[in-house]
Amino acid sequence: MKIALLGYGKMGQVIERIAQERGHEIVLKKDENNTYDGLSTADVAIDFSVPTAAVPNISNCFLANVPVVSGTTGWLEHYDEMVALCSAKNGAFISSSNFSLGVNIFFEINEYLAKMMAKLDSYSIEMEEIHHTQKLDAPSGTAISLAKGVIENSNYTNWTLDEPRADQIHINAKRIGTVPGTHTVTYNSAVDSIEIKHTAHNREGFALGAVITAEWIVGKHGVFSMKDVLELK
Incomplete structure (x- = not known):
């Protein structure tokens, strides 16, 4: 080819x-x-x-x-x-x-989890993405895709890098060293937290x-x- x-x-x-x-x-x-x-x-x-x-x-x-x-x-x-x-x-x-094949599996898990969590008002969601300092855009496209996956399967309406409203997903975008890409989705409540995470080891x-x-x-x-x-x- x-x-x-x-x-x-x-x-x-x-x-x-x-x-x-x-x-x-x-x-x-x-x-x-x-x-x-x-x-x-x-x-x-x-x-x-x-x-x-x-x-x-x-x-x-x-x-x-x-x-x-x-x-x-x-x-x-x-x-x-x-x-x-x-x-x-x-x-x-x-x-x-x-x-990444692993990330695309992660996308599917994220959507499935969002459907299960949609009816549980006691949990709030937050996302974190970490990339190398040379990455030009923030948040990452992967983080935006994760947020869209949640929005399509829940009552959230948008994502933001700023202080979120109740219907928004906060994305914490970090640029550190040579990190190839780490994405974490966390659901927090007063009694526990549920977290899914994908960590890329290289390109x-x-x-x-x-x-x-x-x-x-x-x-x-x-x-x-x-x-x-x-x-x-």
Whole structure:
């Protein structure tokens, strides 16, 4: 499989290594090549860039008839535009805040727990996410996805980084050292606490999940999610 890497930072380099270990060829490294030369020869593109580059990267993939897997966060105000363009070009698209297989299992556990806790008024929820100091957005896309998972299955209506109202989920976003990513969801009451937590030990899980997702999407058309990839629907 021929892969275009759109973004060649630390994540892009780990993705390159894992893709090559799985027998794939890298035909474009966008941070090294400032043009899209080579994109049209790719079977699939993997976008791990920056928020300002995501929309041009994804758009160019659809225009070149190349399926795209995007792990960039912080640009989702344009998500509906990209879905519309994907549909217009009969493309294939997956955008996820986190491609780690473990994190996506964690998302499912989070939603299931939220359903069980929704009727228990004695508990309040809080979330914490910790990432390395080079991470540009806060809260993380993964934390936002966790919050949305709760909101869709409870009476909470929104998340906030500030002091929360009763119907809001407080997210405590921390930037510490080189932490690859830790996410904790806690339900507190006067008598006990219930906590679920995912801790990434390195970038390998994110990269492997992105490559597996890229392998999955080749030959497909439409807008998908990690629930499709993992057959969780």
